[in-house]
Amino acid sequence: MNSFKIYFFIFISILSFKGFSQTNNITLKELADKKAKQSYDFPSEKTYLQFDKPYYAVGDTIWFKAYVTLENHLPSPISKILYVDLINQKDSLVESLKIPIKNSVGTGSFLLAYPNFKEGNYHLRAYTKWMLNFGESYFFKKNILVGNALSKTLNTQINFDGSVNDKSQNVKSKIIFKDEYGKVLANKKVSWEATADYERVAKGKETTNAKGEILFNFSADNKVALNTGILTTSLDAGDNRILNATFPLKTAILDYDLQFFPEGGDLIDGLPTKVAFKALQSDGLGAGFTGKIVDEQGAEVSKISPTHLGMGNFEITPSKGKKYFANVVFPNGKQKNIPLPIVKDEGIALTTQIIGDSLNIKINPNDTYLQNNRNQVFYIVAQNSKILFYAAQSTLRIKNYSINIPIVRLPTGILQVSLLNAGFEPLSQRLTFIQRNDDLKITLRPDLPAYKGRSKIKISISTSQGMDMMAGNYAVSVINDAKVPFNEDKETSILSYFLLSSDLAGFIEEPNYYFHHVDAKKIIDLDNLMLTQGYTKFVYKDIATDKKFDILAFPEGSMAITGTIRKRDGMPLENGRILFQIPDKFFNTTGTTDKEGRFKFENLIFKDSSEVIINARNNLNSKDLRIAVDGEAFPSIYKNINTANDVLNIDSALETYLKNSKIEHQSAFLLREVVVKAAAVKKIDHTDYSALTGLNPIADRQVDGKQFEGCNILLNCLASAGLTYLDQQLYLSKNYNQGLKVPIEIYVNGLQVDVNYLASLDGKGIDNIEIFNNDGLSGINRLNGTSGVVSINMKELKKTPVTKDQLKELFPPNNVLTLTPKGYAVERQFYSPKFAGPKSSLQAQDNRTTIYWNPFVVTDKEGKGSFEFFNSDDKGPYKITIEGIDANGNIGRGIYTYELRQ
Numbered sequence: 001m002n003s004f005k006i007y008f009f010i011f012i013s014i015l016s017f018k019g020f021s022q023t024n025n026i027t028l029k030e031l032a033d034k035k036a037k038q039s040y041d042f043p044s045e046k047t048y049l050q051f052d053k054p055y056y057a058v059g060d061t062i063w064f065k066a067y068v069t070l071e072n073h074l075p076s077p078i079s080k081i082l083y084v085d086l087i088n089q090k091d092s093l094v095e096s097l098k099i100p101i102k103n104s105v106g107t108g109s110f111l112l113a114y115p116n117f118k119e120g121n122y123h124l125r126a127y128t129k130w131m132l133n134f135g136e137s138y139f140f141k142k143n144i145l146v147g148n149a150l151s152k153t154l155n156t157q158i159n160f161d162g163s164v165n166d167k168s169q170n171v172k173s174k175i176i177f178k179d180e181y182g183k184v185l186a187n188k189k190v191s192w193e194a195t196a197d198y199e200r201v202a203k204g205k206e207t208t209n210a211k212g213e214i215l216f217n218f219s220a221d222n223k224v225a226l227n228t229g230i231l232t233t234s235l236d237a238g239d240n241r242i243l244n245a246t247f248p249l250k251t252a253i254l255d256y257d258l259q260f261f262p263e264g265g266d267l268i269d270g271l272p273t274k275v276a277f278k279a280l281q282s283d284g285l286g287a288g289f290t291g292k293i294v295d296e297q298g299a300e301v302s303k304i305s306p307t308h309l310g311m312g313n314f315e316i317t318p319s320k321g322k323k324y325f326a327n328v329v330f331p332n333g334k335q336k337n338i339p340l341p342i343v344k345d346e347g348i349a350l351t352t353q354i355i356g357d358s359l360n361i362k363i364n365p366n367d368t369y370l371q372n373n374r375n376q377v378f379y380i381v382a383q384n385s386k387i388l389f390y391a392a393q394s395t396l397r398i399k400n401y402s403i404n405i406p407i408v409r410l411p412t413g414i415l416q417v418s419l420l421n422a423g424f425e426p427l428s429q430r431l432t433f434i435q436r437n438d439d440l441k442i443t444l445r446p447d448l449p450a451y452k453g454r455s456k457i458k459i460s461i462s463t464s465q466g467m468d469m470m471a472g473n474y475a476v477s478v479i480n481d482a483k484v485p486f487n488e489d490k491e492t493s494i495l496s497y498f499l500l501s502s503d504l505a506g507f508i509e510e511p512n513y514y515f516h517h518v519d520a521k522k523i524i525d526l527d528n529l530m531l532t533q534g535y536t537k538f539v540y541k542d543i544a545t546d547k548k549f550d551i552l553a554f555p556e557g558s559m560a561i562t563g564t565i566r567k568r569d570g571m572p573l574e575n576g577r578i579l580f581q582i583p584d585k586f587f588n589t590t591g592t593t594d595k596e597g598r599f600k601f602e603n604l605i606f607k608d609s610s611e612v613i614i615n616a617r618n619n620l621n622s623k624d625l626r627i628a629v630d631g632e633a634f635p636s637i638y639k640n641i642n643t644a645n646d647v648l649n650i651d652s653a654l655e656t657y658l659k660n661s662k663i664e665h666q667s668a669f670l671l672r673e674v675v676v677k678a679a680a681v682k683k684i685d686h687t688d689y690s691a692l693t694g695l696n697p698i699a700d701r702q703v704d705g706k707q708f709e710g711c712n713i714l715l716n717c718l719a720s721a722g723l724t725y726l727d728q729q730l731y732l733s734k735n736y737n738q739g740l741k742v743p744i745e746i747y748v749n750g751l752q753v754d755v756n757y758l759a760s761l762d763g764k765g766i767d768n769i770e771i772f773n774n775d776g777l778s779g780i781n782r783l784n785g786t787s788g789v790v791s792i793n794m795k796e797l798k799k800t801p802v803t804k805d806q807l808k809e810l811f812p813p814n815n816v817l818t819l820t821p822k823g824y825a826v827e828r829q830f831y832s833p834k835f836a837g838p839k840s841s842l843q844a845q846d847n848r849t850t851i852y853w854n855p856f857v858v859t860d861k862e863g864k865g866s867f868e869f870f871n872s873d874d875k876g877p878y879k880i881t882i883e884g885i886d887a888n889g890n891i892g893r894g895i896y897t898y899e900l901r902q
Helices: 002-014 028-041 129-133 367-373 494-501 511-515 520-532 540-544 655-664 733-737 755-760 780-784 804-810
Strands: 045-051 061-070 081-087 093-100 105-111 120-127 140-147 154-164 168-179 189-196 199-207 213-221 230-238 241-248 256-262 273-281 290-295 300-304 311-316 324-329 335-339 348-355 358-365 377-384 387-395 401-406 413-420 426-434 441-446 456-464 472-480 559-566 577-582 587-592 598-604 612-615 626-629 701-704 723-726 729-732 745-748 751-753 766-772 789-794 816-819 850-859 864-870 876-886 891-900
Touching: 028 387, 028 540, 045 120, 045 129, 045 140, 045 472, 045 494, 061 081, 061 472, 061 850, 061 876, 081 105, 093 105, 105 850, 120 129, 140 655, 154 230, 154 241, 168 189, 168 230, 168 241, 189 213, 199 213, 256 324, 256 335, 256 520, 273 520, 300 311, 300 324, 311 520, 348 413, 348 426, 358 367, 358 377, 358 413, 358 426, 387 401, 413 494, 426 520, 441 876, 441 891, 456 472, 456 850, 456 876, 456 891, 472 864, 494 511, 494 876, 494 891, 511 520, 559 612, 577 598, 587 598, 626 816, 723 733, 729 733, 729 755, 745 755, 745 780, 751 755, 850 864, 850 876
Parallel strands: 745 789
Antiparallel strands: 045 061, 061 105, 081 093, 081 120, 120 140, 154 168, 168 213, 189 199, 189 230, 230 241, 256 273, 273 311, 290 300, 290 324, 324 335, 348 358, 358 401, 377 387, 377 413, 413 426, 441 456, 456 864, 472 850, 472 876, 559 598, 559 626, 577 587, 577 612, 612 816, 701 766, 723 729, 745 751, 766 789, 876 891
């Protein structure tokens, strides 16, 4: 708990007051004390994951290292277990890992094995159970792009050019088709279909030209949510081979929006104001534009255009009663006239500016506000993460207040400066980024000036943070930069995450842009980001009023299994004896229940899929006992906030990498498509069940069961079938969206079931799902008061005789419980070859893209360390990336590039 003492001491030592008086039954000092106590009692954690490279392909392994810290970057002593979830583009959980955390760090990996993993935009989240108390905004989130060069027989590239008029949405499309070797597929027949709102919007047939292209147009009614739809294509490649491809339509028609953010929050009569703006495309990315600000008479106030990713700012002194507009032209040529926020008759504004070595804070009321609020108490408070670094109180008597805070007294990162009234409610707020250039400097030095293929390279590490040297914990990756090209601006780094992304709400485009090769322009661009991005983690009034902090989950110091033993009559078994076993670890221990029948086994260590046995036989009347084990709390799958980073044309975006991936994994065993010329097997459908007689012969919608193979909880995946699960009911989405909130009738293999039954179904066992908008002649809806019918058709299971042992497993004794709880992820070791000399003609080429990955690089108390590895065969540039944190909470990132010469 030493870090907690440091945490509290920093807060007390740098807090300053300009006097305090009794206001609302609480003084400013009391508010500060309450804030310090809450930060001490309920410290929040952050976690950051460092990866070996920016993207992957099927067959690769994702290597990562996790850092768990407190808000001020000190290593966290709280949580000892981290959860890492990999989620696909359909928001279905694909794989989840439980990672042990030791000394605030942990390591793990995901094997992207075919066929469980396919090409797509995945996203990852990482969290501790303690983070559940603070909300999903505290989770680490990152998009993971996965390409496929192993089993893919069709490569595509699509371009959209869409527009909207008063009557319809119109899309021009061009798709290029190539085979697995990059050869264009000319003169091939292609069928296509666009669907949205679970209905077909358009369909057609085309033939590819000599360049492998098809060009086609389609339209949709303006009421259709086209950007949520998909486009599917089927290409006839000959030999009865049909190659399918699916494309999301979210970028088919790009609309544009422009928002304005006055510094301090409002436009106020007579106050000169900096106004930031952000232009966005409908896919969430920043957009360019040209335009000007005019008043209601059309007089020009200022010209505007973004300086970076749709953001910029301008100055204005608004006048009471006037309205202001932005006349702009977007990249698609569309012109818009967008109103600015309404000018307030009275108000008070807070502005900040870094001048030299100080942060200058100004408080400016306009004349009307000063006249109406003279002698009112107000507070100025400034906090970084959850630590209050400045607090002052004053009385409103003059128009201009100015405060200078030395930068040396503030930490690097986002500072939230707030102007509060006597009730500690915000009057004006401003985010500003403090950059002290005090990040951990990491220097990498090679032992030789040049290297050859397969030669050993030794890198020395030295770190510094001013005059303060400290032992540190780091991870190092070395990649072939020619095979893994990537824009450094788009990287998620330890600096961009801990100092920026983890404290700002919403999506941040190119976060690392602000942290490498920093110049005057990037400082201005970062300030515009501060003005336009949300920050909602802290409310002062909640502290002042002692709002209760609800604990939903406690920190995990170790793996534990808890539960209850009850007698047949439901009463708890007090002082019951229990035998706990983990057979594959040859581990057993005993325990006893408390007066409520509760038991707990902690400090457990076992791998995932390990079997655990809890035995209560050694008790009086043990045959009458029942064992119940507590479940675990896991967060729901939230909508991915980083969908703007999803890549539409993965084949072309990763072309260089995928070419090498195919070579690297060419010896891998793959299941290829085989053309079988035989009679088609009848597909299972509703006509096989007498209870569904009378339904239309052809379903209004049929979804193949393959779509649900990666779905752990079926109810979370039915949206893709045109169904809505809400408030323990299942609805036909089309009807529900039109206001008809009548549930759909559900059948599984011809048996009528309720919605809760679906929670027990395994997605892998579904053959297909049929959706009927009405009950036809069956009378099902009229009899049950429902709307529509869904028929879930399961795959046929082979019937095999049940053995005696299998029968026993179906009816296990109640006093012995066998379970397979979630255990620690299986550890994998990164293979790093040790070459004896130069490559011979008989040796295989080394085609790896990640040359070296070491998550356990440490430096001594003087900040020095080293690591070594062997180079691969390929000439070209190599990039070494090192990231980490020292014992004092200083974070750093270093990059070193070198050339390999044969």
